[in-house]
Amino acid sequence: MCTLPSHLSRRRALQGSAAALVVLGLLMWWLLPVGPSAPRGSVTFSTGVRTGVYQLYGKLLKPTLAHDLPGVTIDLQPSEGSQQNLARVAAGKADFTIATADAIAQYIADGKPGADRLRGCARLYDDYVQLAVDNGSAVQRAGDLRHKRVAVGQPGSGVRLIADRVLRAAGLDPQKDITAVPAGIDTDPALLEAGKIDAFFWSGGLPTDAVRDLAARHPIRLVPLDDLVTRLHAGGGTTRYYRAAAIPGDAYREARNNGPVSTVAVANVLVTTDREDPELTKGFTRSVIRSRDRIGRQVHAAQLVDVRTAIYTDPLKLHEGARRYYRSVKP
Numbered sequence: 001m002c003t004l005p006s007h008l009s010r011r012r013a014l015q016g017s018a019a020a021l022v023v024l025g026l027l028m029w030w031l032l033p034v035g036p037s038a039p040r041g042s043v044t045f046s047t048g049v050r051t052g053v054y055q056l057y058g059k060l061l062k063p064t065l066a067h068d069l070p071g072v073t074i075d076l077q078p079s080e081g082s083q084q085n086l087a088r089v090a091a092g093k094a095d096f097t098i099a100t101a102d103a104i105a106q107y108i109a110d111g112k113p114g115a116d117r118l119r120g121c122a123r124l125y126d127d128y129v130q131l132a133v134d135n136g137s138a139v140q141r142a143g144d145l146r147h148k149r150v151a152v153g154q155p156g157s158g159v160r161l162i163a164d165r166v167l168r169a170a171g172l173d174p175q176k177d178i179t180a181v182p183a184g185i186d187t188d189p190a191l192l193e194a195g196k197i198d199a200f201f202w203s204g205g206l207p208t209d210a211v212r213d214l215a216a217r218h219p220i221r222l223v224p225l226d227d228l229v230t231r232l233h234a235g236g237g238t239t240r241y242y243r244a245a246a247i248p249g250d251a252y253r254e255a256r257n258n259g260p261v262s263t264v265a266v267a268n269v270l271v272t273t274d275r276e277d278p279e280l281t282k283g284f285t286r287s288v289i290r291s292r293d294r295i296g297r298q299v300h301a302a303q304l305v306d307v308r309t310a311i312y313t314d315p316l317k318l319h320e321g322a323r324r325y326y327r328s329v330k331p
Contacts, residue, residue: 039277039283043095045058045061045097046079046088047077050078051185052185052186052204054085056298057124065284067287068286072283077094079156081157082104083103085097086103086271096272096276097272100241105315119322120269121288122288123312124270125303126205127265127266127268128247129203130203131166131199132192133220134220139223142167149196149198150178151192152181162266166225185204188202189210221257225263226263241315242266272284274319278319279321284321289310289329307329
């Protein structure tokens with residue numbers, strides 16, 4: 001039997017070992033995950049009042065988040081609205097939230113703690129300012145609210161911010177010319193129905209269940225606000241985020257308006273901070289866009305969420321994780 005020289009035996013052994021390492025490397029590449037690991041942990045999503053659209057949106061979004069991010073536990077935390085939401089996220093007490101663009105801009109302009117760390121993930125649906133009164137009320141415009149009892153939202157809400165601005169645009173001092181009632185959409189309908197207030201402001205997506213349910217059991221009317229858009233814009237600064245809009249007649253079929261109601265609208269933004277993990281933020285943003293049609297069946301305004309416009313999160317910079325998502329779906 002022929003025996004190879006020792007140096008050839010060593011060479012073949014080395015070649016065999018190298019081949020085995022290549023095979024092992026390919027096998028490891030095939031079996032082990034490649035790229036960033038899937039997000040894990042718990043996430044707090046600050047929403048809104050229990051009968052408002054923010055809270056409903058969070059509830060409807062949660063199943064999609066659970067499917068897309070199986071390693072992440074989602075905790076919905078009710079709040080008074082945009083201003084409280086921003087304070088929570090900026091302070092690290094919540095990870096994601098929804099807030100109106102005007103509230104975000106005001107938070108930044110006021111130099112509130114953590115304002116420089118806020119980041120946007122997606123532009124969502126628009127909030128519509130809704131001023132509700134009894135159908136028999138003499139109030140036809142916001143200026144007619146003088147000396148009336150008006151629910152203007154909780155102190156930490158976006159409703160309070162826009163209500164004060166609308167009243168000032170109508171020539172009224174919110175502190176002197178009305179009796180301001182610090183109540184939100186969770187109690188406003190019952191107060192109006194019982195005659196304890198003369199009107200209430202609400203800013204939310206369409207339709208808002210609390211308003212729709214009130215219209216079904218009590219004769220109400222929505223007051224047009226379109227005459228105030230120009231005056232709101234004259235305030236400069238953060239008021240540039242308001243636009244003229246119309247509440248469709250079918251949003252509240254049983255309200256006594258008999259058609260669309262002209263009003264003021266402002267965009268909502270999905271908000272986080274620069275502290276949030278990019279992969280988690282990418283997944284969260286993806287779930288928001290993917291769930292549009294399902295959520296839109298109950299929150300009609302959510303049907304307008306679109307990947308082509310969601311990227312415009314002004315007045316916030318886009319979070320890096322959200323940017324990665326939009327790049328991944330760019331045609």
